[in-house]
Amino acid sequence: MKKKHFAIGISAIGIASLALTACSSGDTGAASEEARGPITIWYSNNAQEVQWGQATVDAWNAEHPDEQVKGQEIPAGKSGVEVIGAAIVAGTTPCLVFNNLPAATGQFQKQGGLVDLSSFPDGDSYIEARSGAASADQYRSADGDFYQLPWKSNPVMIFYNKDLFAKAGLDPENPNLSTYDEFLDSARAIVSSGVAPYAIYPSPTSEFFQPNFDFLPLYAAETGTSIIEDEVATIDSQAGLDVAEFWRTIYAEDLAGKEPAQADSFANGQSAMAIVGPWAIPVYEGKVNWGSVPVPTKDGTAPEQTYTFPDAKSVGMYTSCKNQGTAWDFLKFATSVEQDGKLLEATGQMPIRAGLSTEYASYFEEHPAYVAFASQSERTVDDPTGPNTIATLQTLRDFYTKAVISGEGDLQAELSQAADDLTAEWTRK
Amino acid sequence: MSSSSIHAAAAAGATRRPAQPDAHGTRRRRLRKVLGPHPLGWLFSAPFLVFIAAIFAYPLGFAIYISFHDYFFTAPGVVVDQPFVGFDNYVRVFTDPKVLQSLGNIAIFVLINVPLTVVLSLVLAAALNSVVRFRTFLRVSYYVPYVTASVAVVGVWLFLFSGNGLVNQILGPLAPEPSWLSNASLAMPTIAFFVTWKELGFYILLYLAALQNVPKDLYEAAAMDGAGKVRSFFTVTVPGVRPATVLVLLLSTITGANLFTEPYLLTSGGGPNGASASPVLVMYQEGIEQGHPGYASAIGIVLVIAVLLIAFLQYRFAGGKER
Numbered sequence: 001m002k003k004k005h006f007a008i009g010i011s012a013i014g015i016a017s018l019a020l021t022a023c024s025s026g027d028t029g030a031a032s033e034e035a036r037g038p039i040t041i042w043y044s045n046n047a048q049e050v051q052w053g054q055a056t057v058d059a060w061n062a063e064h065p066d067e068q069v070k071g072q073e074i075p076a077g078k079s080g081v082e083v084i085g086a087a088i089v090a091g092t093t094p095c096l097v098f099n100n101l102p103a104a105t106g107q108f109q110k111q112g113g114l115v116d117l118s119s120f121p122d123g124d125s126y127i128e129a130r131s132g133a134a135s136a137d138q139y140r141s142a143d144g145d146f147y148q149l150p151w152k153s154n155p156v157m158i159f160y161n162k163d164l165f166a167k168a169g170l171d172p173e174n175p176n177l178s179t180y181d182e183f184l185d186s187a188r189a190i191v192s193s194g195v196a197p198y199a200i201y202p203s204p205t206s207e208f209f210q211p212n213f214d215f216l217p218l219y220a221a222e223t224g225t226s227i228i229e230d231e232v233a234t235i236d237s238q239a240g241l242d243v244a245e246f247w248r249t250i251y252a253e254d255l256a257g258k259e260p261a262q263a264d265s266f267a268n269g270q271s272a273m274a275i276v277g278p279w280a281i282p283v284y285e286g287k288v289n290w291g292s293v294p295v296p297t298k299d300g301t302a303p304e305q306t307y308t309f310p311d312a313k314s315v316g317m318y319t320s321c322k323n324q325g326t327a328w329d330f331l332k333f334a335t336s337v338e339q340d341g342k343l344l345e346a347t348g349q350m351p352i353r354a355g356l357s358t359e360y361a362s363y364f365e366e367h368p369a370y371v372a373f374a375s376q377s378e379r380t381v382d383d384p385t386g387p388n389t390i391a392t393l394q395t396l397r398d399f400y401t402k403a404v405i406s407g408e409g410d411l412q413a414e415l416s417q418a419a420d421d422l423t424a425e426w427t428r429k
Numbered sequence: 430m431s432s433s434s435i436h437a438a439a440a441a442g443a444t445r446r447p448a449q450p451d452a453h454g455t456r457r458r459r460l461r462k463v464l465g466p467h468p469l470g471w472l473f474s475a476p477f478l479v480f481i482a483a484i485f486a487y488p489l490g491f492a493i494y495i496s497f498h499d500y501f502f503t504a505p506g507v508v509v510d511q512p513f514v515g516f517d518n519y520v521r522v523f524t525d526p527k528v529l530q531s532l533g534n535i536a537i538f539v540l541i542n543v544p545l546t547v548v549l550s551l552v553l554a555a556a557l558n559s560v561v562r563f564r565t566f567l568r569v570s571y572y573v574p575y576v577t578a579s580v581a582v583v584g585v586w587l588f589l590f591s592g593n594g595l596v597n598q599i600l601g602p603l604a605p606e607p608s609w610l611s612n613a614s615l616a617m618p619t620i621a622f623f624v625t626w627k628e629l630g631f632y633i634l635l636y637l638a639a640l641q642n643v644p645k646d647l648y649e650a651a652a653m654d655g656a657g658k659v660r661s662f663f664t665v666t667v668p669g670v671r672p673a674t675v676l677v678l679l680l681s682t683i684t685g686a687n688l689f690t691e692p693y694l695l696t697s698g699g700g701p702n703g704a705s706a707s708p709v710l711v712m713y714q715e716g717i718e719q720g721h722p723g724y725a726s727a728i729g730i731v732l733v734i735a736v737l738l739i740a741f742l743q744y745r746f747a748g749g750k751e752r
Binding site for chain 1: 499506507
């Protein structure tokens, strides 16, 4: 009898489960590219971007009483990718998010979460005119359309501590950091002189986005190309090997820390160099007497020809948005020459805009520290855009932590294997 | 009532309804057969059944479903092809070096954490049970790490076990190189010690409760037979708290199998080189970060089966007469 009741209970639960499963999809209603009305946007929660976001929303709302915009900070979560991904599934995304990670765009697109911006009559032309066709192209999806508007970048460069360089007997104004050999010699001088425990301290942790701040900037500088071209990984090359060998030497000689730093190692003098974007300028102001140079290449490259990783953020329009006409108009308003100027003024981050240095010449005259970053923002290589970008980056990170940071195995063999794994992950269905 | 009168009554009834059985009565009998003698009981247990269905059965059933599909989460109303892939995801689970490494890592964790938890919590509970002074203070002290948020406690351990941390400063030249949490051989054992320390207070409470049920007469009898404190501990206390031991074994094994926060925070994503990655961390990376929930679910189902198997073996071999 007990067994029978148990079976009935299990059956009831099973039926209820199936019923619930059947109810798992819904409909958010029709949306139109022409529809206008109130919309909601999310922006990043750092103080400068909140200030810019609120000012932009206020400026729009003053002129558009019938199409009011509600600005909110992106909800707290482990990461923006998770928050947005969950919101897509729940159908609770706002119309626009001014904090999209380009690496996650392909995934959001696959989920059916993003509006194809190219479907707006002036979609492609606006994005290409603002960012420049060549720069914008790397943010196109595989189908050739834009599901994101490339918005702003923080192109990474080498920051160095002038005081520590001087103490180590290195030229603080024109440091030899252009080639791998020069960089390694300088790094050895810093550590051997005892002025800092480490020469540089990129995060050695295993998150998928960490390659963006060690392997990829140098790979971009060495090749000017993405790690994926025509569906195939490109890292199994002399350039890939050189970059990996460079970092492996750094770790093998203890010129960089192998355990996660508990604080900002550049700010507290634990390392004499850092790989950072222009966001770091106000952060280190008054704390570190710093200088900046482009990331090194094997044989040295002129700064005006050196590429790097842009650490960019894009804007995505989400399919849950009912008033997409207003959203598109607001997106163009928020990325206009005027608002881009205000973004630059408020945050020091570089709008992905063609002719940035000339457009805001007065700003860069007043803020010379940002000039190098403005120039650098014109030569960047971002993560490839596809549904498996994050998985591909994680595979790259796994190779890096094993073969480069831990120094395990034959580097060439590991690199070849990693390239195969990257291709398999990129094309994974 | 005699048997003859029963037969007579039955015959009379048969005479009144010779060919047509009582449909209403039959239905009632069938209903009673299905619902049991107290149908109202179902009404009272309905909230819990609904809870179980919605919170446990549905997610589990859904996880099994998507583990057999090339599944990914979509926006509402978006129709996409999510084909049935048979056992492909399961085959991948058993051939993916990352998953296999994480299973190996968790085996190391369980081998250190579970015995250590059982032994330490039992010994400390027995000691606390006999302590007279500072009893409340000591009980609270052991319980504090358990009720403190992992994030906060992880911060303390990072301070203790980093390269320049307090532990290495005390150890001096004996400090491991690379340091604890960035050492491929020591990362997982360090996490196992951390979890043991953090969870100990809860298991001590379980044992303390169990110790109250061990009859005092047994200790007196053992003492009369000449048993010392150690002998009493092994011959009276340990068998006396066997049900609690089974519970501690099961709970600590399940805790180990579900390990996520510690490798996520303490070793920043399962490092170094995947040496502290747990299956749940890999599930998180695959299912949440990388958009492969079908594969993540397959890892989860394998994990559930493995935990059930281990739990069964523990129950079978440690449960003793309590079965």
